[in-house]
Amino acid sequence: MEKSAILSTDRKYRYVLTRIWDETKPTVLFIGLNPSTADEETDDQTIRKCIGYAKRWGYGKLIMVNLFAFRSxxxxLLKRVEDPVGADNDSYIQKYISESDLVIACWGNQTKLLNRDKNLMDMVPNLFCLQRNKNGTPHHPLYLSKDITPVPYN
Known part of the structure; x- marks a missing residue:
């Protein structure tokens, strides 16, 4: 599997994470809340779960971006950081939305900070999610069944 990531020079922000296993197949973009420990070499539990979904759905490339690029x-902590979004985050999000065949919202229910979820929903006309939380927000992938399929979000 080809692995890459775009991080800030101080590595406090991760803007993009990419995993490619079959370049002949389409691309799925997952949009989470904020990055954790995954980087250009290491996968975390969330990334492994998203890769599993992408493979089962017939995709060959996964791109992960986040509403907030600050790694934690x-x-x-997003509420206490001066710039949780990251200087380049929106430009990367817009770039990869336009390059993806399917866009999945998976940021969970902690998105009220800076109205980032509302801003992003305006960028993506055909946004999907894995499942909705009781409050209507898109469910985080980690604790969902491996056999679900995407459903329309907006």
Whole structure:
């Protein structure tokens, strides 16, 4: 599998993570809340779960971007960081939305900060999710069944 990532020079922000296993197949873009530990070499549990979905759905390339590019295993830190979004994040999100065959929202229910979820939904006319939380937000992939298929989100 070909692995790559675009991070800030200080590695505090991850803008894009890419995994390619079959370049002849379409691309799926997952949009999460914020990056954790995955990088150009290492997969975390969320990335492994998303790769599994992408393979089962017939895709050959996964791209992961996030509403907030600040890397942390604790999403509550996003409220205390001066710039949780990251200087280049929106340009990367827009670029990869336009290059993907399917866009999946999977940021969970902690998105009220800066209205990032609303801003992103305006960028993507055909946004899908794995499943909705009770409050209507797109479910995070980690604790969902491996056998689900995407459903329209907006």
């Amino acid at each position: 295993t604790d999403p509550s």
